[in-house]
Amino acid sequence: MNKVGVIMGSKSDLPVMQDAIDILKGFGVDVEVDIVSAHRTPEKLFDYGKNAHTRGFAVIIAGAGGAAHLPGMIASLSPLPVIGVPVKSSNSIDGWDSVLSILQMPGGVPVATVALNGAKNAGILAAQILGASDLYVREKIIAYKEDLKVKVNESAKDLS
Numbered sequence: 001m002n003k004v005g006v007i008m009g010s011k012s013d014l015p016v017m018q019d020a021i022d023i024l025k026g027f028g029v030d031v032e033v034d035i036v037s038a039h040r041t042p043e044k045l046f047d048y049g050k051n052a053h054t055r056g057f058a059v060i061i062a063g064a065g066g067a068a069h070l071p072g073m074i075a076s077l078s079p080l081p082v083i084g085v086p087v088k089s090s091n092s093i094d095g096w097d098s099v100l101s102i103l104q105m106p107g108g109v110p111v112a113t114v115a116l117n118g119a120k121n122a123g124i125l126a127a128q129i130l131g132a133s134d135l136y137v138r139e140k141i142i143a144y145k146e147d148l149k150v151k152v153n154e155s156a157k158d159l160s
């Protein structure tokens with residue numbers, strides 16, 4: 001099965017990015033996690049972006065805070081779909097710096113951007129991309145959606 005690469009600019013992003021890792025593992029998807037920084041490890045960034053598609057990855061989730069250039073730079077180098085997770089880092093401008101850095105990509109280089117700290121949705125979206133051609137993962141997504149519905153309906157029962 002194809003893997004999902006989960007990368008982040010710093011280990012300090014891990015508490016947020018863990019949500020993507022957990023949900024993907026729950027769907028039975030292989031995940032490889034790494035720290036890659038456009039600013040601090042530019043050579044590693046270049047190598048990762050150029051070679052991810054030859055290493056068995058089908059989708060890349062990239063999370064970063066502040067001047068979050070990691071997702072966009074990976075998208076510029078890789079033919080794979082890139083999902084960007086804006087992370088609200090400790091010295092951020094309320095997370096807006098990261099949101100805008102990841103969201104406002106120039107035409108031709110898309111990054112599918114989720115909400116601030118929205119790593120869980122990034123994981124679900126990555127699984128859905130795999131599920132377009134992988135029946136096993138698709139069935140997991142269908143079951144997940146069914147479970148969401150059941151939980152909401154059960155929570156509504158408690159109201160009366």
Ligand SMILES: Nc1c(C(=O)O)ncn1[C@@H]1O[C@H](COP(=O)(O)O)[C@@H](O)[C@H]1O
Binds near residue numbers: 013063065066069088
């Ligand atoms: N935005 C980037 C990039 C990048 O875009 O390549 N590399 C690190 N960072 C971000 O800097 C913040 C603070 O990092 P530290 O906690 O290590 O100081 C993190 O949220 C990281 O994603």
